[in-house]
Amino acid sequence: MESGEPTREVAVTETNPADCTPDHNCAEHEAEHEHGPDCGHEAVRHGDHVDYVVAGHLHHPHDDHCDDHGPAGS
Numbered sequence: 001m002e003s004g005e006p007t008r009e010v011a012v013t014e015t016n017p018a019d020c021t022p023d024h025n026c027a028e029h030e031a032e033h034e035h036g037p038d039c040g041h042e043a044v045r046h047g048d049h050v051d052y053v054v055a056g057h058l059h060h061p062h063d064d065h066c067d068d069h070g071p072a073g074s
Helices: none
Strands: 043-046 049-054 055-062 065-071
Touching: 043 055
Parallel strands: none
Antiparallel strands: 043 049, 049 055, 055 065
16 A cells, blocks of 8 residues: 555554664665655554555664564554
């Protein structure tokens, strides 16, 4: 599902932390890919920010990398 607005919410928990993970290397999209409205990934509210569902987990664009915020669930 592609959407510019979050379609659901995932709580910040131990399973879905809101931590910075600069060493996360996702092979599911090009390194140059930028998450945002109409990027092709489902937007999900996660605490005080928006993550994007990529290959079943939450990606959060952060500086020059994407943070891995855990499984997206359903």
